[in-house]
Amino acid sequence: MSRLTYVEALVAGIRDEMRRDPDVFFMGQDVGPMGGAMGGAMGLYQEFGPRRVRDTPISESAMVGAAVGAALVGKRPIVEISFGEFLPTCMNQIVLQAANLHYMTAGVASVPLVLRTRIGDGPYRGHPQCYEAWFAHVPGLRVVMPSTPQDAKGMMVAAIRDPNPVLFFEHMFLYHAVRDDVPEGDYTTPLDRAFVRREGRDVTVAATGWMVHRALSVAEGLAGEGIEVEVVDLAALAPLDRATLTESVKKTARLVVAHEAWKVGGFGAEVASEVAETCFYDLDAPIVRVGAPQAPVPVSKPLRDLFLPNEGDVLAAVRRVLAA
Amino acid sequence: MGSFYGLREDDVIAAHYRGPFIAYYMRGADLSRLVGQALGKATGYAQGRALGFTGPVERHILPWVAGDLGTSLGVAVGAALGLQYEGSERVAVVTFGDGTSNRGDFHEAVNLAAVWKLPVVFVCQHNQYSISLHASQVLAGGSVAARAAGYGIPGLAVDGNDVLAVQGAVGAAVGRARGGEGPSLIEALTYRLGGHWAADPGGYRREAELQEWRARDPIPRLEGALRAAGEVDQGAVERLWEGARAEVAAAVSAAQAAPEPDVAALGLDEALAR
Numbered sequence: 169m170s171r172l173t174y175v176e177a178l179v180a181g182i183r184d185e186m187r188r189d190p191d192v193f194f195m196g197q198d199v200g201p202m203g204g205a206m207g208g209a210m211g212l213y214q215e216f217g218p219r220r221v222r223d224t225p226i227s228e229s230a231m232v233g234a235a236v237g238a239a240l241v242g243k244r245p246i247v248e249i250s251f252g253e254f255l256p257t258c259m260n261q262i263v264l265q266a267a268n269l270h271y272m273t274a275g276v277a278s279v280p281l282v283l284r285t286r287i288g289d290g291p292y293r294g295h296p297q298c299y300e301a302w303f304a305h306v307p308g309l310r311v312v313m314p315s316t317p318q319d320a321k322g323m324m325v326a327a328i329r330d331p332n333p334v335l336f337f338e339h340m341f342l343y344h345a346v347r348d349d350v351p352e353g354d355y356t357t358p359l360d361r362a363f364v365r366r367e368g369r370d371v372t373v374a375a376t377g378w379m380v381h382r383a384l385s386v387a388e389g390l391a392g393e394g395i396e397v398e399v400v401d402l403a404a405l406a407p408l409d410r411a412t413l414t415e416s417v418k419k420t421a422r423l424v425v426a427h428e429a430w431k432v433g434g435f436g437a438e439v440a441s442e443v444a445e446t447c448f449y450d451l452d453a454p455i456v457r458v459g460a461p462q463a464p465v466p467v468s469k470p471l472r473d474l475f476l477p478n479e480g481d482v483l484a485a486v487r488r489v490l491a492a
Numbered sequence: 493m494g495s496f497y498g499l500r501e502d503d504v505i506a507a508h509y510r511g512p513f514i515a516y517y518m519r520g521a522d523l524s525r526l527v528g529q530a531l532g533k534a535t536g537y538a539q540g541r542a543l544g545f546t547g548p549v550e551r552h553i554l555p556w557v558a559g560d561l562g563t564s565l566g567v568a569v570g571a572a573l574g575l576q577y578e579g580s581e582r583v584a585v586v587t588f589g590d591g592t593s594n595r596g597d598f599h600e601a602v603n604l605a606a607v608w609k610l611p612v613v614f615v616c617q618h619n620q621y622s623i624s625l626h627a628s629q630v631l632a633g634g635s636v637a638a639r640a641a642g643y644g645i646p647g648l649a650v651d652g653n654d655v656l657a658v659q660g661a662v663g664a665a666v667g668r669a670r671g672g673e674g675p676s677l678i679e680a681l682t683y684r685l686g687g688h689w690a691a692d693p694g695g696y697r698r699e700a701e702l703q704e705w706r707a708r709d710p711i712p713r714l715e716g717a718l719r720a721a722g723e724v725d726q727g728a729v730e731r732l733w734e735g736a737r738a739e740v741a742a743a744v745s746a747a748q749a750a751p752e753p754d755v756a757a758l759g760l761d762e763a764l765a766r
């Protein structure tokens with residue numbers, strides 16, 4: 169075990185796989201000597217050199233296209249889009265190429281690539297957009313969002329080994345904010361599992377990213393009142409671990425879904441629908457979703473703080489489902 | 493500054509995010525509101541909603557509202573389309589970075605402007621870097637101006653640290669655009685003396701290179717040129733500096749004293765126009 173931050177764990181995952189498999193290479197903007205945005209590629213260039221750690225022009229569509237093509241000829245590219253805000257610039261390559269290739273070639277072709285990107289409100293407030301729901305909508309993509317250092321590494325390793333295109337969403341707030349024990353050797357975290365982070369019998373909070381930590385903190389607070397909150401970390405959005413989710417709801421009979429992305433059409437809508445479809449009669453209260461309001465994410469800190477869902481919103485939602 | 497000097501007040505401008513305030517200021521924007529915007533204050537033109545790079549839209553400034561590079565070129569081309577469509581002699585001028593000329597958006601925008609002969613001038617603020625990457629690592633062919641040839645429009649490289657040279661080149665291109673002769677692409681070679689962001693640890697540039705470019709600072713050069721031409725004397729230059737410093741200091745303290753945006757600026761029902 170070593171104590172690693174979330175970002176150190178991500179880099180450790182990439183490094184270990186690059187050591188293990190010569191077909192793995194990494195490309196992105198400023199990922200070379202500079203060490204990547206927010207230190208997200210620190211030390212990789214120094215260890216692996218310019219053939220395997222490649223600085224790219226500001227050409228996102230070509231970068232993802234290049235990853236798709238390299239994957240088609242048997243390489244294992246990791247391509248970094250510095251921030252999730254720029255995903256629209258390479259949408260065609262992700263949605264039309266990467267996602268379709270395996271199915272449309274009758275299962276002959278496969279695209280083992282990892283597209284990593286940074287999302288969410290972070291220390292420097294730039295590029296906070298959370299577009300993960302768009303990709304969970306598209307068949308043929310895996311979409312993951314680890315919330316702990318241990319999973320950051322384990323899911324990165326699993327994503328690199330996986331034969332599919334994996335969209336890997338890294339939360340910027342978590343980058344340096346959480347530090348945890350991370351196993352040193354070879355291990356993977358499954359890419360299709362949700363994790364019960366805290367058990368409870370009164371209400372389930374299903375959350376992603378930073379919201380998992382906020383839900384845990386709300387759960388801690390409510391424990392003092394004798395309320396037991398079960399926190400489910402939806403670390404994999406696509407495919408979603410529907411069994412863990414519904415099992416939890418069947419136990420607690422109450423559900424809150426929380427994410428930082430916009431509430432309307434957000435991934436929480438899929439989670440709520442799944443539960444409504446499969447365990448409606450187990451519910452004792454209407455489902456409550458927590459997400460951002462229906463406006464672009466404002467930049468100024470006071471506005472951002474008013475805008476984004478926070479611990480208070482999670483707490484209020486939990487109280488609402490308990491009161492119903 | 494050279495890119496936006498001498499335009500008509502109703503020409504449309506779309507400034508690169510690096511240094512847009514000077515362009516907005518020349519358009520009559522309130523300096524303390526611009527500083528307020530950089531600080532995220534309620535007095536900023538976007539009331540704290542957008543990045544600090546935007547300006548007063550009513551002064552024919554295309555607003556900067558997203559973090560992605562390259563899309564502003566397409567928008568400027570669209571503004572030029574609107575101007576051509578209405579049969580006016582107005583033009584659009586858009587500035588952008590050398591790194592941004594590697595986006596597909598750049599190529600699509602220039603091609604469209606060229607085939608439709610739109611009244612737009614593309615000015616590349618070629619400071620040789622996109623963050624830590626030198627143009628030699630990422631910009632094939634080595635020249636942004638040369639890319640114009642592929643689209644059959646004039647491409648001109650100028651010394652970007654010579655304000656008058658930039659103004660001359662852009663002025664000529666604006667004249668062409670106004671006369672219905674279509675777009676031009678100008679590459680103004682310059683340098684970023686500071687970090688990419690405030691806490692940029694650097695390390696990707698040699699000190700000698702920095703020194704060399706410090707010596708080519710465009711501001712003392714313009715001052716020298718104006719003095720040599722007998723336009724200003726030492727006293728006048730000092731008075732200009734004093735005036736500018738006082739104005740900036742006043743704008744900064746006004747901006748610092750301005751209120752933070754509150755719930756009134758949030759506008760959660762304003763994503764759609766009514």
Ligand SMILES: Cc1ncc(C[n+]2csc(CCOP(=O)(O)OP(=O)(O)O)c2C)c(N)n1
Nearest residue numbers: 254510559560561589590591592621622623
């Ligand atoms: C589409 C897109 N990709 C990446 C970025 C991240 N980014 C912000 S500034 C920058 C460098 C831009 O270089 P250049 O266009 O030369 O402008 P400069 O900063 O040098 O003025 C990059 C890569 C971005 N904002 N948008």
Ligand SMILES: [Mg+2]
Nearest residue numbers: 589590619621
């Ligand atoms: Mg540049």
